[in-house]
Amino acid sequence: MELQLALDLVDIPGAKEIVNEVVEYIDIVEIGTPIVINEGLRAVKELKEAFPSLRVLADLKIMDAGGYEVMKASEAGASIITVLGVSDDSTIQGAVEEAKKQKTKVMVDMINVKNIEERAREIDKMGVDYICVHSGYDHQAAGISSFDDLLTIKRVVKRAKTAIAGGIKLSTLPQVIAAGPDLVIVGGGITSQEDKRAVASEMKQLVSQA
């Protein structure tokens, strides 16, 4: 099981500062959608240059033009790029084809997918690398968690790796780990803590034991 740090509400210097604190405890650093909106793919490029040993995930949440957008993010240095599960099949297939050419990976974010079980089965057959259940900020504000969705995809996904994101904290991590995802994605659970290094270290220890 691996740990991904999601960076959302910072600029490029702020992102580098946080990664510096926790670099030895994370496997993947995510350049979150808000950073891409504010800073563009330059953020992916700069973080990859600053931390070459880390894989960088570009959280583009692609909804159209999957091939083109995966190409641009891959050229910027991303190892993994997100595409939305609610997109048309052709968008996901285009993303997968291009990622194969670029030797990068596609993560499908299942945020707002209503028929998780059926859609996860379909997407799994498209050859994506990760399927991620996700309770986004707006769902978190409404008290919605994606834990039940994780149990669903663990049951039906046969090929892709499984991931979970959205509001995971040190206190909720053991329950998440028990469900056995391949990747746990944590943003505020690390970035909003005073001692980020200590929390990331504890999280990495828990995730590595699983």
Ligand SMILES: O=C([C@H](O)CO)[C@H](O)[C@H](O)COP(=O)(O)O
């Ligand atoms: O993808 C995310 C969200 O949609 C904002 O872009 C976050 O990176 C993801 O939810 C993880 O962050 P936390 O919920 O703070 O753990």
